[in-house]
Amino acid sequence: MDKNKKLTIVDIATKAGVSTATVSRFLNGQLNQMSEKTAVKLQKIIEETSYTRNVAAVQLAKQKSNLVAVIASNIDEYFSSEYFKGIVSILSAQGFIGVLFDSNSNTTTESALMASVYNQKFAGMVLQPVSTDPHLIEKFTNDAVPVVLIDRDIGNGQSITVTTNNFQVTKYAMEHFLNQGFNKVTIITEPINRISTRVERIAGVRSVFDHSQLIEVDSDHLNFSELSDELDINNPKNLLFVLKERLLIQLLANTKLLNEPKIPQRITGFIDTSMPKYLAPNYKFIQQSPFLMGATAAEVLLAQISAKQPEHIKQIVIPSKFE
């Protein structure tokens, strides 16, 4: 085996036939959460490879910080807790510490936090951008401070970005519902504000359905009863497609559709937790893998910090599931 080949967490998981979350747990010493057999197997694979905790040691020898900043667009989202846990699982196995900042969906806050991260000389930054300014991270790039974007693309063609396949998975899900006989989609989303995930998902709907309508809502001040006419919920050919889990759960809980098991699924959306599945076990939803997105972002960032990142890789896509 070539000892110089740097393995990723996905390589190790594949070799061992376990999930990446299991590898992360192993790297963090949470051995009580797996069988002894799995732990022994992982230990062996890791000993045989160069997947060792050495990046931070190099960093500290250069008298640089071992803190990595993670700026989330809104920490109220379960999505951000999960990708942060994924980031930390990789960082801590290599001696780094992840710290979380909340830009609270506000571009002014975001730029203040970025200035602080820049000035305090963090080892690197993972950013879920609120701003869509392509020059957003230019200062970091010019100064060779490693940055990885997560979840959202700012379209500068320069930054390394870890996203999911928003367009494709939406298109795939919509084809399923088209085949079920739906002829119209009502899309319910927070204000789009040119945010790439929202733009791509809407494009995925429109690539399949000729008829769609868009409802932008502020999730903090939502009253579904005010919306009920717009939602067109009693039209059996109208699919409700909800881009944000909290809105989806409210809608599932507020309609009477779930009480009548013979009515086919008429509501779907993107989910981050198992809660929608508790409410509607037979429904299909689009589920992202935020933990794996975070773990991957951290691996790419560490590769940049240790200057091992091949420069031509600009985007990594972690597919979502529709099931």
Place this chain on the structure above:
Amino acid sequence: MDKNKKLTIVDIATKAGVSTATVSRFLNGQLNQMSEKTAVKLQKIIEETSYTRNVAAVQLAKQKSNLVAVIASNIDEYFSSEYFKGIVSILSAQGFIGVLFDSNSNTTTESALMASVYNQKFAGMVLQPVSTDPHLIEKFTNDAVPVVLIDRDIGNGQSITVTTNNFQVTKYAMEHFLNQGFNKVTIITEPINRISTRVERIAGVRSVFDHSQLIEVDSDHLNFSELSDELDINNPKNLLFVLKERLLIQLLANTKLLNEPKIPQRITGFIDTSMPKYLAPNYKFIQQSPFLMGATAAEVLLAQISAKQPEHIKQIVIPSKFE
């Protein structure tokens, strides 16, 4: 008016007759989220008082950091996102930046993070402790690094702690259900591990009901169908009291009780979000105020940083509601 009296966010909210969340929004410039009248009133009150952004300026003049570390026991909990948002709302109005660490319910991780916070010379720390060691923060105390504990008490009688009234609000809720005719309580909780919030809530149940049983579950590997006999759910005199919201939601979604509106409420618990209320609008739950707990912890911490904290205040209780 005495200009030397330092007002708290609660004082200002009381004077203005608005919520503390509104004051926080005002301090953070989110003026679009309140009426002009409210904004003008708050501006006037703040101008008349000494509630100004000066702490960080003093700090920076002393060449100290303006970063405050917040170590959460598990950032998957909506509770921690909310208290972090409360902390940040106060800190940022005074020029400080809050950063969030996740100890992942693990005492080893917690002590590694605390060591890092200590070594990197943060301005202060808000800690939701996992360990129950009364000596946990001795190093910080001895070195006069300001620390405030949140949510959980470590019983050292020394640290300033912001908690809710776990015992009293549980007792109050249990008296309500005793009056409804229940004669037994099944308590469902994560492993207690001597964590003060869990201990106090259980004591609150036992102060009212002679008969109670305790089920400790690991929320990551929960299968309610395996538990169904233990839960004794079909006994109309048995109340299910769930200490963790995610378990409560699973239980609400999995039982058929909600489908039959004539059956009186037989499940309650502590909630952090509105989701249980979406599922069961007529049920009563215990709701904490994590945003206000965080805002209060930040105020106390800032008072310590600027050495204005009266030394005799050791515990601040932010009451929960049962409604």
